[in-house]
């Protein structure tokens with residue numbers, strides 16, 4: 001069930017250049033069951049900024065009633081959020097959307113998790129769930145440069161991890177696809193979150209041979225499926241009126257389900 | 261004592277608070293969050309004769325104390341709305357105001373004739389003011405004669421009262437209001453969004469795929485108040501006011517300007533529970549201000565002493 005709660009900040013820290021890890025506690029955590037879902041956050045108190053910000057859930061800790069997000073402080077809202085101190089209350093609406101189903105991969109199989117920039121965070125909870133189910137995981141994570149890399153060790157602790165940076169300052173120089181092309185074909189499923197061009201590349205290369213799940217990003221109004229801000233065409237009706245809403249039907253879709 | 265009940269043409273409202281069209285879908289999503297029975301009415305998403313996909317994304321852009329939208333009247337079409345959305349809303353004891361749109365007079369007439377037969381549709385809201393569609397929409401809302409004609413045509417076929425939604429994107433709002441009143445409108449709803457634009461800092465190009473969009477939210481409230489103030493003195497039909505309402509105080513200000521009920525749009529995105537919150541806070545605020553009933557506030561800005569335009573039975 002979707003809830004609205006003033007959640008308390010347990011910790012907030014900058015873990016890479018402009019990248020913040022924020023842990024909140026509250027009863028809303030009991031509603032979080034799926035990796036890849038997101039929350040809609042009110043970052044200011046007044047009318048500025050007016051709209052909430054969608055941020056993925058990157059880790060769920062039911063025992064302690066906390067969950068963690070990792071976000072880039074860039075614009076007005078996320079910058080405000082990054083200035084909040086411990087014990088402050090944050091207005092959270094969630095959990096929202098349909099995330100990744102770890103059950104799409106079977107025990108003993110291998111899953112490839114591909115993340116680009118701020119698309120990396122939701123893969124962390126997913127990877128934890130997959131490894132718990134006995135699925136082998138390979139991570140390919142793309143960043144701009146060494147300064148913006150985060151969670152490398154955390155992912156390494158769960159499985160094989162490759163880092164790419166656009167400028168080559170860490171890991172392989174180039175894009176995630178440069179690494180994936182060279183991997184052995186051992187995996188059956190791909191889970192990905194990141195910029196649309198990356199998702200498009202994965203879809204066109206692996207849609208036919210692998211099970212591919214993609215988490216999309218779109219500008220949102222309501223975040224709950226009521227305003228039609230975030231729609232995309234379905235792939236079987238690419239110019240017609242059939243649609244999916246990224247916020248409530250997604251953000252995760254099977255490759256080939258919607259037009260990217 | 262009920263301090264909030266209001267009677268308007270076709271509408272027996274337990275309170276004058278309703279979600280604005282396009283900001284509440286057809287109610288299902290908000291129905292998961294709270295009991296929709298608390299609402300005075302529901303203005304559902306614009307309905308056109310055929311399904312519409314709307315504009316490409318991005319469809320929304322944030323602005324200072326506001327937002328731009330260019331949804332482009334996406335909706336599942338008349339058939340689906342009649343067969344699925346409206347029957348679902350029937351479980352609630354809440355009058356539905358059906359927002360109807362089109363690109364030619366015949367579209368409005370087609371939708372009005374059919375949708376006004378649905379039992380829980382108690383009034384129509386004629387959307388002649390959408391800034392986000394190429395044909396129709398706003399052209400109906402900026403030319404008084406065209407607006408009058410489409411009002412007459414819809415009035416002739418509708419089985420329920422017709423409210424006409426005015427566009428603020430005009431030089432003379434009073435002239436528009438009087439034209440649709442002469443065309444037989446039973447009421448007015450105002451204001452729709454103001455045409456605006458935002459450019460991306462890095463690329464310099466418009467953020468919205470449609471380039472322009474409609475501005476809503478607290479930023480437009482003073483425009484709405486001014487227009488309702490002017491129009492309410494120049495017509496005899498009631499006004500449902502909207503444009504930037506976030507709080508119970510805002511509601512009272514709209515009543516002072518001349519509104520008899522109000523709709524809340526963008527605020528539902530900031531706080532999905534805003535409508536029930538306002539409904540709960542209003543009686544407390546009214547008492548604090550010394551009123552026995554919210555209708556006493558209507559038109560106070562220009563008619564302080566007489567008890568007037570109190571659209572209660």
Ligand SMILES: Cc1cc2nc3c(=O)[nH]c(=O)nc-3n(C[C@H](O)[C@H](O)[C@H](O)COP(=O)(O)OP(=O)(O)OC[C@H]3O[C@@H](n4cnc5c(N)ncnc54)[C@H](O)[C@@H]3O)c2cc1C
Pocket residue numbers: 038049051052053054055056057069070071072073074075076077078079118119121122216217218219220251321322
């Ligand atoms: C389902 C989903 C999950 C996301 N998860 C994460 C995450 O885990 N970590 C993270 O850092 N970012 C995530 N994002 C992106 C994040 O929502 C944007 O970076 C953020 O909204 C930008 O806000 P701002 O205040 O920095 O920018 P501003 O420029 O002030 O934003 C202005 C408006 O544009 C919207 N907007 C701007 N960029 C984006 C974008 N890329 N996607 C959607 N809306 C945008 C904002 O929400 C706001 O309404 C996610 C987006 C979606 C849709």
Ligand SMILES: Cc1cc2nc3c(=O)[nH]c(=O)nc-3n(C[C@H](O)[C@H](O)[C@H](O)COP(=O)(O)O)c2cc1C
Pocket residue numbers: 221227280281282283305306329331333359387390425451452453475476477478480502503504505523524525526527
């Ligand atoms: C996302 C969005 C979609 C809208 N869709 C419609 C619509 O379909 N029909 C309509 O008459 N008005 C539509 N509107 C206008 C609102 O009903 C309302 O008139 C306007 O937003 C001003 O009120 P507000 O500031 O409270 O949002 C829409 C507004 C928004 C923000």
Ligand code: FES
Pocket residue numbers: 219220221222223224225226227228229230231245246247248
């Ligand atoms: S953001 Fe409103 S429908 Fe998706």
